[in-house]
Amino acid sequence: MKSPDRPDAAAEASERDHAVLTVGDVHKHFRRANGQDVPAVDGVSLEVRAGECLVLLGPSGCGKTTLLRSIAGLEHPDSGRIEVEGRPVFCSRDRINRSPQQRRLSMVFQSYALWPNMSVFDNIAYPLRQRGFKRAQLKAEVRRAGELVGLDEILRSYPNHISGGQQQRVALARALVSGDSLVLFDEPLSNVDAKVRQELRIELKGLQHKLGFGAVYVTHDQEEAMELGHRIAVLEHGKIAQMAGPEELYSRPVSRYVATFVGSTNEIEGTVESVDADGAVLSTALGKVVGARVGPDVTAGGKAVAIFRPEAGRVRAERPDGPNAWEARRRDRLFSGTHSEYVVTHERVAYRVWSDGAPVPAEGEMGWLTVPPSDVHIFRP
Ligand SMILES: Nc1ncnc2c1ncn2[C@@H]1O[C@H](COP(=O)(O)OP(=O)(O)O)[C@@H](O)[C@H]1O
Ligand SMILES: [Mg+2]
Missing domain, CATH: 2.40.50.140 (Nucleic acid-binding proteins)
Incomplete structure (x- = not known):
């Protein structure tokens, strides 16, 4: 008989290799002011494994943000099913729609979305306060997250006194501090300059390797997609045109759209x-x-x-x-x-x-x- 405190190698491997996100046939239409119907997300299905970075790549308006916000619970899809760590957080058929807080995931936005009147420390601590962490543990977790992204020296500073790159590090620390197994990124590096962007990409890869969270990373930048993505889903008018590893996408595109968008x-x-x-x-x-x-x-x-x-x-x-x-x-x-x-x-x-x-x-x-x-x-x- 297997002892519960000595899991075998297969059990350990499956612990690491499981889906942290499953998206099944999600649809989201918008109606424009002129009455035009926009299928922003048009039947998307995908899966993200623990430790995997799935990049959503495509030109402006192809539905990346709408899909990400649907996963986060900030947008209410018309239909489909979304599971985080195997738990349904949205299901149109079963009428399930968990709030963003209940979904146990974190999100990093392009605009940083920091509280200007709060110190770096308090910004990072915010999700832990929401989850009722006690003072001593909260302090320890914020320091650990600050150290991870190289902010330990400036925890007392305020967002408008630090650089854009540092502000995005604060947003990253705030996303990682809760230890969620799924982190969503919406073009987080498009407002920082080229050199900092390059540094942060490498750090992000390192952090993901170290912490093992699954990531959905939205970008319109094909170079960023190739560098960060274990797999890349190329979106075209709300549909996945092709989903594959970077090499396969580059050498075996399935359409003119994919070939010209990647490389x-x-x-x-x-x-x-x-x-x-x-x-x-x-x-x-x-x-x-x-x-x-x-x-x-x-x-x-x-x-x-x-x-x-x-x-x-x-x-x-x-x-x-x-x-x-x-x-x-x-x-x-x-x-x-x-x-x-x-x-x-x-x-x-x-x-x-x-x-x-x-x-x-x-x-x-x-x-x-x-x-x-x-x-x-x-x-x-
Ligand atoms: N709140 C909204 N109302 C109407 N149309 C919207 C709304 N949000 C997004 N859209 C439309 O949905 C499509 C997808 O938008 P979006 O998800 O923001 O794309 P991306 O992030 O890839 O640029 C676009 O045509 C956009 O104009
Ligand atoms: Mg967008």
Whole structure:
């Protein structure tokens, strides 16, 4: 028989690997003043495991904040089910709708949302006071949270006497002090400058590793999403367009929307000449374009777009062998510090490709634009 105080390895592993958040088919519509109906969240389902950071990525207006606020209990969804640590906090069918305080989660906002008339200490202590912590324990927990985010020196200061980066650290400490297993972030770093943003991202990753909370992190910044997310859900008009790890999202996007939102792309529009299991051939202004990665609903005779990343493309002085060699003019060279990019044009359309040291045409001269078919995605436009 298993002794309860000596859990076996499997039990221990399942303790760490469980869902801290489950969202099932959540819908939330808004009605605009002009009567227009906006499906802000349109049937979203997802799960966040303990210690996992799920990033919600998408352009402004795609429903990120509405989804996050629905999870937090600040927005009342039309339908669906939301569970935190396996407990339903919202369920339209069972008429459950717990208040934000009852949901046992914390939230960090873009605007910091600190109390200006309270010291850093009292701001961090706020959720503990709400939960009725005794003085001695409250003091110890606030000091511990302050230390975690490097605020121990300024606990007596007031929010308007500290920098934006420090203010966001206070908001972070306030979210972490309660020890909730789920923390929601709504674009928390978009108001701090680039250097502090970089520091805080690294610290946030470290804190998550150390404390093991699950996170839902909203951003419109694809670089931030790639750095922070164990998985990324790309939102498009309130729906999840694709949910995957950063590498898969980058190398196997399922649509033009995802491909262009995550990383830079070159695009060539055309008509599908043929499509089979090995790929598709497009007829375009550049000439024939062969792509091996074909998205859904690409059919012969229909319109399609070929997409490739700048790092997959090249410009050559000599005509390369094989398919996907197109005559084009070499323009500028752009040096970024880590690599050089060439701008190549064909009929006033510009493409960007990386250099690999092989000979390129002189600036302004004709040459060859090329990319391997295995790096070309073909999608419906
Ligand atoms: N209170 C509201 N009333 C009406 N429309 C809203 C309201 N809140 C958000 N919306 C609309 O819902 C959509 C999603 O908004 P939001 O969730 O804020 O997107 P994001 O955070 O991705 O920028 C947008 O079209 C927005 O205009
Ligand atoms: Mg938003």
